[in-house]
Amino acid sequence: MLPETIDAGRFSLRPFRAEDAEVVYSYASDAEFLHYLPIPLPYTLASARDFIAKQGALDRLVNPSWALDINGVACGGVNIRFFATHRVAEIGYAVARRRWGQGLASEAARLVISVAFERLPELTRVRAMADARNVASIRVMEKLGMRREGLLRSDREFRGELTDEVVHGILRSEWHP
Numbered sequence: 001m002l003p004e005t006i007d008a009g010r011f012s013l014r015p016f017r018a019e020d021a022e023v024v025y026s027y028a029s030d031a032e033f034l035h036y037l038p039i040p041l042p043y044t045l046a047s048a049r050d051f052i053a054k055q056g057a058l059d060r061l062v063n064p065s066w067a068l069d070i071n072g073v074a075c076g077g078v079n080i081r082f083f084a085t086h087r088v089a090e091i092g093y094a095v096a097r098r099r100w101g102q103g104l105a106s107e108a109a110r111l112v113i114s115v116a117f118e119r120l121p122e123l124t125r126v127r128a129m130a131d132a133r134n135v136a137s138i139r140v141m142e143k144l145g146m147r148r149e150g151l152l153r154s155d156r157e158f159r160g161e162l163t164d165e166v167v168h169g170i171l172r173s174e175w176h177p
């Protein structure tokens with residue numbers, strides 16, 4: 001089981017709380033933030049409440065999820081989902097637009113992957129996937145040391161069209177914490 005909270009100094013990772021709904025609504029309803037994300041449109045306060053309730057209901061053994069907290073304010077989130085009896089994982093991340101470009105997504109994802117490799121000796125591979133046009137997300141994967149493994153053409157149904165997705169991955173043997 002990965003820890004419920006992780007302290008990174010300038011931010012911490014902790015579970016989403018019901019009180020985060022307003023701030024989640026405010027950053028997640030931003031058109032640039034949700035541009036490549038499969039989240040409901042229009043994004044309302046009820047969508048944010050629903051998101052938080054769903055995060056709380058996730059099985060932490062299989063799909064732990066954290067809010068990225070700066071001074072008590074949720075500014076994004078990270079999650080990791082395990083497959084194949086914890087031998088494979090997929091990482092996901094999002095940061096409020098006003099905090100972009102501060103290295104937060106890379107640092108948060110790096111922390112979670114480090115903890116996962118430390119705590120789960122069977123974990124062999126971590127992957128990440130993104131819309132092929134999502135350059136910021138792909139850059140985060142590169143900064144994590146992930147290798148581009150493939151382009152899945154017209155693979156995902158996204159707001160009425162089929163879009164290309166990239167897959168990046170890193171193996172335990174390649175991970176440098």
Ligand SMILES: CC(C)(COP(=O)(O)OP(=O)(O)OC[C@H]1O[C@@H](n2cnc3c(N)ncnc32)[C@H](O)[C@@H]1OP(=O)(O)O)[C@@H](O)C(=O)NCCC(=O)NCCS
Pocket residue numbers: 032033034036037093094095096099100101102103104105106107129130131134135136137139140
């Ligand atoms: C993707 C996302 C999480 C990145 O968060 P972040 O905290 O800004 O990420 P970081 O600061 O750690 O790294 C971002 C990198 O992308 C680069 N980048 C950002 N926009 C870019 C652009 N348009 N073109 C090229 N590079 C870009 C940044 O310069 C930085 O790289 P650098 O450190 O080498 O300069 C954030 O943009 C986001 O939340 N987007 C909306 C949600 C989303 O798409 N999540 C990913 C789903 S797969």
